[in-house]
Amino acid sequence: MATHTTRMLIIGSGPAGLSAAIYAARAGMEPIVVQGLQPGGQLTITTDVENYPGFRDVIQGPWLMEEMQAQAEHVGTRMMWDTITSVDLENGTPFKAYGDSGDVYEGATLVIATGAQARWLGVEGEQEFSGKGVSACATCDGFFYRGKKVVVIGGGNTAVEEALYLTNHSDDVTLIHRRDSLRAEKILQDRLFASPAISTHWNKTVMRFVGEESGGLTGVLLKDTQTGEESVLATDGAFVAIGHSPATELFKDQLDLDEGGYILVQPGTPMTPIPGVFACGDVIDHTYRQAVTAAGTGCMAALDAERFLATLDFARSESRSVQTVSA
Structure with missing residues (x-):
């Protein structure tokens, strides 16, 4: 067991966490990044990246x-291979985080960059064809299916938005939903039904992703929820759009979360209601969820944390000066 102390403690090592670390390290704050269960975040399970x-x-x-981490380390970041199991934010700075290793991490400021995970169906072939026809991000991967047949699975805002986005690349988009009506907002539904490029398969669930591992996805096995009939729908790409789960379990009793579990921050900033605690990346973003936007909010978190500490240091310096004069 050991105690690690820093001016900035960062939990999470995706684009948001590492961008915050780069800015903090360059400001001489000697940040510590605790990498968590998935060092590098979701991009470590992504193959082709063409939009960074x-x-x-x-x-x-x-x-x-790997390059982001190397850059962060090069400018002075300490990377810790550990997983945070609990945090103490109620007693103010320094904020404490407790690792699975038994180590304790103390930060004068805390940056939360724990990210979010796409929800998956959990059916056969889903992981086998991940990156080979199965995706959870149309904005990330839609370009690779230009002119091809694609399907979107889901019935909420995310699914409808993904289907509409994919019409920029394909004129053959099929939305698959397990019910006979959508949960998405009406304005999105109106746009979906008005699009000649989108067709809808109602009352269908995906039982299996079909294809050959060497050649990629070729179709999805569907089951009718009313008749039980099974059929294969041919497709080149399948986008699972049933939502995301932000990694905020650690903070649910200490920070305000929205109904989806995302950390609430002051609009346009990474600031939480607790002074000195900042959140960035997908843990606050249920709209964009891109590596570049995550990196941008990581930068914002580091800059705001630096300003917070500068203000704190100045106030302490003024207080000491007053005490000296009084003495």
């Missing part, structure tokens, strides 16, 4: 995260 600025050719998600 600065690379003219397609790059690999794991490689991008």
Whole structure:
């Protein structure tokens, strides 16, 4: 057991956490990043990345995260291989986080960058064809299906938005929903039903993703929820759009969360109601969920944390000066 102390403690090592670390390290704050169960975040299970600025050719998600980590370490970040099991935010700075290893991490400021995970169906072939026809992000991967047949699975806002987005690349988009009506907002439904590129399969559940591992996805096995009849729908790509689960279990009793479990922050900032605690990346974002937006909010969190500490340091310095004069 050991206690690690830093000016900025960062929980999470995806684009948000590592961007915060880079900015903090360059400001001389010697940040600590506790990497968690999935070091590097969701990009480590993503293959082709074509929409992160600065690379003219397609790059690999794991490689991008390796480079981000190397950059963070190069400028002075300490990376810790540990998983946080509990935190203490109620007693103010320094904030404490307790690792599965038994180590304790203390930060004058805390940046929460624990991210979110896409919800999956959990059916056969889903993981086998991940990156080979099965995806959970149309914005990330839709371009690779230009001119091809694609399906979207779900019935909420996420699914409808994904289907509408995919019409930018395909004129053959099918929405598959297990019920006979959608849960999405009416304005989104109106846009969906008005699109000639989108068709809808009602009362259908996906039983299995079909294809050959060497050649990728070729279709989805569907089951009618009313008749029990099974059929295979041919497709080149399948987008699972049944929502995301933010990794906020650690904070549910200490920070305000919205109905989806995302951390609530002051609009346009990464600031939580607790001074000195900041949240960034997908843990606060149920709209965009992109690596570049996560990195941007990570930068914001580090800059705001630096300002917070500067203000705190100045106030302490003024207080000491007053005490000296009084003495």
